[in-house]
Amino acid sequence: MWRALGTVQDPEIRRPITELDMVESARVDDAGVAHVGILLTIVGCPAANAIEAAVRAAASGVEGVGAVELTVGVMTPAQRQALTERLRGDRGTREMPFGPGTLTRVFAVTSGKGGVGKSTITANLAAAFAARGLRVGIVDADVHGFSIPGLLGVGENAPEAVRPTRLDNMILPPVAHGIKLISIGMFLDDPRAAVAWRGPMLHRTINQFLTDVYFGDLDVLLLDLPPGTGDIAISIGQLLPNAEVVVVTTPQPAAAEVAERSGTLAVQTGQRIAGVIENMAGLVQPDGSVLDLFGSGGGALVAERLSTIAKRPVPVLASVPLSVELRTGGDAGVPVVIADPESSASRAILSAADALLAGGRSLAGVKLGLSPR
Numbered sequence: 001m002w003r004a005l006g007t008v009q010d011p012e013i014r015r016p017i018t019e020l021d022m023v024e025s026a027r028v029d030d031a032g033v034a035h036v037g038i039l040l041t042i043v044g045c046p047a048a049n050a051i052e053a054a055v056r057a058a059a060s061g062v063e064g065v066g067a068v069e070l071t072v073g074v075m076t077p078a079q080r081q082a083l084t085e086r087l088r089g090d091r092g093t094r095e096m097p098f099g100p101g102t103l104t105r106v107f108a109v110t111s112g113k114g115g116v117g118k119s120t121i122t123a124n125l126a127a128a129f130a131a132r133g134l135r136v137g138i139v140d141a142d143v144h145g146f147s148i149p150g151l152l153g154v155g156e157n158a159p160e161a162v163r164p165t166r167l168d169n170m171i172l173p174p175v176a177h178g179i180k181l182i183s184i185g186m187f188l189d190d191p192r193a194a195v196a197w198r199g200p201m202l203h204r205t206i207n208q209f210l211t212d213v214y215f216g217d218l219d220v221l222l223l224d225l226p227p228g229t230g231d232i233a234i235s236i237g238q239l240l241p242n243a244e245v246v247v248v249t250t251p252q253p254a255a256a257e258v259a260e261r262s263g264t265l266a267v268q269t270g271q272r273i274a275g276v277i278e279n280m281a282g283l284v285q286p287d288g289s290v291l292d293l294f295g296s297g298g299g300a301l302v303a304e305r306l307s308t309i310a311k312r313p314v315p316v317l318a319s320v321p322l323s324v325e326l327r328t329g330g331d332a333g334v335p336v337v338i339a340d341p342e343s344s345a346s347r348a349i350l351s352a353a354d355a356l357l358a359g360g361r362s363l364a365g366v367k368l369g370l371s372p373r
Ligand SMILES: Nc1ncnc2c1ncn2[C@@H]1O[C@H](COP(=O)(O)OP(=O)(O)OP(=O)(O)O)[C@@H](O)[C@H]1O
Pocket: 111, 113, 114, 115, 116, 117, 118, 119, 120, 121, 142, 145, 147, 226, 227, 279, 280, 281, 320, 321, 322, 323, 324, 326, 327, 328, 330, 331, 345
């Protein structure tokens, strides 16, 4: 029975419920009735129905079990605190786990100006990493123009709950398409309201996202930065000097200069520029001809200039074409990389993700900060 219950994962924490002290009791009586008591983390846990159904299914699959009697309780504050301490593991009470020394690859996706598809690329890169079997998280740091929840289908019109669960001072991020995500949009009473915060407040919010949100052990963390070189980009530079920066630009040569500035800031804060992704490149038309709506060469130009600034070669990771599928996938909350992995946009993004993984930094000397089970 215990083994069967061990196959049930908490959908938000993504660990077996048997490891989270969520199974209070489990026994099978002589009549073949399984008596299972589970403890939810909080009252009104959004995952309650899913957990109950999974527990029932797992218990009834055990040999000799004819019926399942399930009792559902809620953890006491002390049990909850023990759980959050355990989840934080050896990282101590409120330490930020993604700074220098982390085993997680941290990519900050930036652009010189808005509307170049930075958020669309971030969501699709995350989906590409998840498709490669990696554990992926996204911090939507574009607090003034948050769009990641919508792009991954947890926007205001989506069926899933968009309010993250809170376990005392730990925040459990919603999971969409296997990606854990957190966004300022999830904390606003009115997601349409403008966020009018200044630097210190933004800095605190990003710091809190990185510290109090339980991402668990991630292989990759992506940050969707606001366009330009504002307060958030500087905060991320200070908090995560180990982050690798991905610069998104259009093929328009005139856009190259502004994109270059974002890369320059990264170099100044000691971050490594992982590469450039050119987005909105030539549109293949029904007759097979290519329409360069936004010109061409912008990606190569930015990469060349950033190579000079960084004093090391900065590659163009991919050139993603203008694509109706990419746009409609974003509108529908299903990244094109998942919906149509064979489309030309998907192939370009998947190859960019592979190039990013291949260009990994050395882990020599990095402390193994894995959470205990
Ligand atoms: N390659 C592409 N082909 C077609 N449409 C695209 C492409 N890339 C992005 N788009 C569309 O362009 C619009 C802007 O994209 P997105 O919101 O990702 O840009 P952004 O750079 O993150 O903007 P901001 O930083 O201002 O939030 C969206 O409607 C998106 O669907």
